[in-house]
Amino acid sequence: MSKKNQTLGEFIIENQQAFPYSSGELSRLINSIRLAAKVVNHEVNKAGLVDITGAVGDTNIQGEEQQKLDVYANQKFIQTLTNREIVCGIASEENDEYITIQGHNKDHKNKYVVLMDPLDGSSNIDVNVSVGTIFSVYRRVTPIGTPVTMEDFLQPGNLQVAAGYIIYGTSTMLVYTTGHGVNGFTLNPAIGTYYLSHPNMKFSEDGNIYSVNEGNYAQFPRGVKDYIKYCQAEEDDRPYTSRYIGSLVSDIHRNMIKGGIYIYPGSSKYPDGKLRLLYECNPMAFIAEQAGGKASNGFKRIMDIKPTELHERVPFFCGSKNMVEKAEECMRNAK
Ligand code: AHG
Ligand code: MN
Ligand code: MN
Ligand code: MN
Numbered sequence: 001m002s003k004k005n006q007t008l009g010e011f012i013i014e015n016q017q018a019f020p021y022s023s024g025e026l027s028r029l030i031n032s033i034r035l036a037a038k039v040v041n042h043e044v045n046k047a048g049l050v051d052i053t054g055a056v057g058d059t060n061i062q063g064e065e066q067q068k069l070d071v072y073a074n075q076k077f078i079q080t081l082t083n084r085e086i087v088c089g090i091a092s093e094e095n096d097e098y099i100t101i102q103g104h105n106k107d108h109k110n111k112y113v114v115l116m117d118p119l120d121g122s123s124n125i126d127v128n129v130s131v132g133t134i135f136s137v138y139r140r141v142t143p144i145g146t147p148v149t150m151e152d153f154l155q156p157g158n159l160q161v162a163a164g165y166i167i168y169g170t171s172t173m174l175v176y177t178t179g180h181g182v183n184g185f186t187l188n189p190a191i192g193t194y195y196l197s198h199p200n201m202k203f204s205e206d207g208n209i210y211s212v213n214e215g216n217y218a219q220f221p222r223g224v225k226d227y228i229k230y231c232q233a234e235e236d237d238r239p240y241t242s243r244y245i246g247s248l249v250s251d252i253h254r255n256m257i258k259g260g261i262y263i264y265p266g267s268s269k270y271p272d273g274k275l276r277l278l279y280e281c282n283p284m285a286f287i288a289e290q291a292g293g294k295a296s297n298g299f300k301r302i303m304d305i306k307p308t309e310l311h312e313r314v315p316f317f318c319g320s321k322n323m324v325e326k327a328e329e330c331m332r333n334a335k
Pocket of ligand 4: 118
């Protein structure tokens with residue numbers, strides 16, 4: 001049973017004993033993520049003082065203007081994961097192709113692949129609003145000892161062995177799951193230690209916060225427009241409150257703590273939605289389901305979608321179970 005204020009290290013050791021078959025590599029993977037998060041946090045916290053804000057002048061495969069912090073965070077997570085003999089491959093929002101990691105003996109013996117969004121909410125960096133990092137972990141499916149292949153990355157979300165996020169907000173938190181519930185750890189920056197501050201995090205079945213970029217309302221599918229009108233109606237427990245930060249990690253984190261739904265639907269600009277299935281929707285869906293919530297594309301469970309491309313996008317409905325189901329009902333009825 002998790003004890004509040006346990007350190008992350010103690011929590012990992014205690015839970016490591018609970019999984020006798022895992023050889024500790026997954027624990028070491030989480031440890032390397034927490035280290036990289038401390039390094040990135042240090043840079044995020046002084047972004048305005050050093051030359052780390054603003055754009056680098058390149059665009060990534062997403063067609064987005066890469067921010068300096070996108071590139072910095074990407075480099076730090078790749079470097080930390082590469083140096084620790086745990087992963088055989090990394091896919092990132094900021095890299096067109098996946099990265100093969102041979103391991104020190106160049107024998108491709110490592111068992112895990114990591115897919116990540118190194119800096120989520122880049123549009124918030126220059127305006128001092130919360131940003132995050134999102135990660136998703138799978139066991140490789142191709143033979144150990146051979147180079148990792150695209151097949152190892154294009155696994156459905158229901159095969160994830162771990163997923164989580166770091167939120168660089170008023171405090172820095174690491175929130176993750178290995179399939180046994182969701183736990184949140186807050187970093188004490190003075191000593192560089194994470195403490196278990198939010199044990200066994202849960203989405204309430206109902207909520208009264210809806211998060212969507214209503215600037216795109218005119219382009220939304222009928223079902224989403226119907227659901228937004230439902231949220232705004234003056235009936236029963238409504239109108240709900242509209243909260244949208246523009247950083248998926250921050251919006252989902254708030255909605256998990258307070259109850260709510262996050263929607264990024266398809267629009268004329270992004271027919272399949274803006275969010276990427278592999279390193280935004282799947283990890284956040286794993287977290288949501290482990291916390292008793294729900295995540296779909298409006299019709300189908302996110303984690304059952306078979307990916308076909310590294311950077312593919314999907315419409316995303318995620319949060320309190322009853323709110324997602326009401327939105328899905330609106331999508332079905334609008335068909
Ligand atoms: P990223 O910064 O990693 O590219 O992700 C940004 C995403 C997500 O974090 C956020 O919820 C959404 O984009 C905001 O999109 P809009 O600005 O189109 O609302
Ligand atoms: Mn981006
Ligand atoms: Mn993102
Ligand atoms: Mn990003």
